[in-house]
Amino acid sequence: MSQVRDAWCAVAAAFAVVALAFPVAGGDAPMLWWDTPLAAAGLAIFLLTTLRFAWRRPEGVRHNVILLAVVALGCVVALNFLYGGAGGRATYGFWLFVLGLWAATWRGLDGIANVRTLDTIRQRLIDLAVPIVFGLWLMFLWEVGTVGFGVPQVLLPAPSMIAARFAGSLDILAADFQQTFLKAVLIGYALGCGAGFAVAVLVDRVPFLQRGLLPLGNLVSALPIIGMAPIMVMWFGFDWPSKAAVVVIMTFFPMLVNTVTGLTTAGAHEKELMRSYAAGYWQTLFKLRLPAALPFIFNALKINSTLALIGAIVAEFFGTPIVGMGFRISTEVGRMNVDMVWAEIVMAALAGSAFYGVMALTERTFTFWHPSYRERR
Numbered sequence: 001m002s003q004v005r006d007a008w009c010a011v012a013a014a015f016a017v018v019a020l021a022f023p024v025a026g027g028d029a030p031m032l033w034w035d036t037p038l039a040a041a042g043l044a045i046f047l048l049t050t051l052r053f054a055w056r057r058p059e060g061v062r063h064n065v066i067l068l069a070v071v072a073l074g075c076v077v078a079l080n081f082l083y084g085g086a087g088g089r090a091t092y093g094f095w096l097f098v099l100g101l102w103a104a105t106w107r108g109l110d111g112i113a114n115v116r117t118l119d120t121i122r123q124r125l126i127d128l129a130v131p132i133v134f135g136l137w138l139m140f141l142w143e144v145g146t147v148g149f150g151v152p153q154v155l156l157p158a159p160s161m162i163a164a165r166f167a168g169s170l171d172i173l174a175a176d177f178q179q180t181f182l183k184a185v186l187i188g189y190a191l192g193c194g195a196g197f198a199v200a201v202l203v204d205r206v207p208f209l210q211r212g213l214l215p216l217g218n219l220v221s222a223l224p225i226i227g228m229a230p231i232m233v234m235w236f237g238f239d240w241p242s243k244a245a246v247v248v249i250m251t252f253f254p255m256l257v258n259t260v261t262g263l264t265t266a267g268a269h270e271k272e273l274m275r276s277y278a279a280g281y282w283q284t285l286f287k288l289r290l291p292a293a294l295p296f297i298f299n300a301l302k303i304n305s306t307l308a309l310i311g312a313i314v315a316e317f318f319g320t321p322i323v324g325m326g327f328r329i330s331t332e333v334g335r336m337n338v339d340m341v342w343a344e345i346v347m348a349a350l351a352g353s354a355f356y357g358v359m360a361l362t363e364r365t366f367t368f369w370h371p372s373y374r375e376r377r
Helices: 007-019 037-055 060-086 092-113 120-148 159-168 170-205 208-221 225-236 240-262 268-276 281-318 325-334 338-366
Strands: none
Touching (some): 007 037, 007 092, 037 060, 037 092, 092 120, 159 170, 159 338, 170 208, 170 281, 170 325, 208 240, 225 281, 325 338
């Protein structure tokens, strides 16, 4: 006799079955699962699919994709109920169904994540699909949580509201992006990282600076940004140069420390070989020590890619023209336009993630020889 082989699909089916015993929404006019043909059909398909995969384990990409497609249909059913009158008054039946969707999603994503294939393109698509689907699932939970529980928009707007505000404010967001990212962040990032790298080479060349300059750099890195930002505004004015100065301060020390550390990682045998070739300091630096330090340098560049954006946004809280991400966030919070605040946060997150991704891809291009990348192939 066959036995249940996949607990997650069985749990999903159990939640869906129990959900039938409760209405979707309470109140004076309770909503039931069979009130609309879409809900009845979607629930039936979800039940049949999860029961089938509970009885026989889904194998390979195809079965798990089918399971996730049925989960997507279930998400459509849930959203249809929310915006059809269940918003703010969802009951146990609705939340049990959401738990069933969660269990099925867990099983589908786990099955796809465990797939390994020799086809490089297919494997990359699988590796990319897992975080995308998981991110969409988190957005769905955010949506149903805020709408289903009737969370006030001032506390936490739904993703659909944030997306609507984002799409309707592209001109404002573009101006803020240009002021904060293209001017303050990029210029401050280039100056801070460049200065940190140059001083690191100087520290390596002049040994006594390691004892005199590094402790001073540590002191500067510990300075609070909310204390330095007003000073930079008084020194460099209200426009983007003062924000770029804050970014320089935040990015200088990580680059300095990582580069100094990286320059010491070259092996003793390699150094002896360079000396046997009568190589001077600069030849050894450029042909041996800097290549060995590249992983540390790129580590600093990736860290600074996020620190720079944070520093520029926080610096704009202390004085800026009527444009910029930090200015918009502080202003719209005072007006209780929280959806606009979240739209700025989304844009900052996208810009920071893209900046970090560019640094990571550049690192992979220049350090393809590193053992950490060879092991992944």
